[in-house]
Amino acid sequence: MLNRYTLINLILIPILILVQVFVFNNIYFFHKYNPIIYIIWIIFYPYDKSHKYLFFIFSFLLGFGVDCFMDTGGVNAFSSVLISYIRNTVIRYISDLDREMKLLNFSDLNFLQLLLYIVIIILTHHLSLFILESFKITMILDVAEDALITSVFSFLFIMIIYAFFKNKIK
Secondary structure (H helix, E strand, C coil), X not given: CCCHHHHHHHHHHHHHHHHHHHCHHHCCECCCECCCCCCHHHHHXXXXXXXXXXXXXXXXXXXXXXXXHHCCCCHHXXXXXXXXXXXXXXXXXXXXXXXXXXXXXXXXXXXXXHHHHHHHHHHHHHHHHHHHHHCCHHHHHHHHHHHHHHHHHHHHHHHHHHHHXXXXXX
8 A cells, every 4th residue: 555655756756747848848948948857756765775766766767757758768857756766965074964864854964055055066067967968079069059058947946845835845
């Protein structure tokens, strides 16, 4: 039997996929850059060491769902699993939290630590996504530029969404 938390995530993940594909993929800044917000689930997933593998599976399904709609061949799935793998290391690196953290509450981070964490995760996701999409070393500057500009727009939208749901995320 599924517990309540797993059931909520099984409902939330398809909603995020649909919102990304049908809303945010149709918002373009400068006719080129669209915000990627589906990763907000990975960014703010409450860490519980006992659910580590379930978190990786859900992260994969989130990226894979976006890949299925966008026909992108697994790059979103890879980038989603990558950031889900590194996020706890990033949190431990930027904060003074216990190295063997078993549970994480985002209220344990101060505002600057939270911003730095979000920026690092978004940049990592977008760089890996755009590098895998182009797969040409000659386009590295274009890829870096696209990733950086898209990261700015993604960050802005993620922070707006965070502001609306801040009490539920903590």
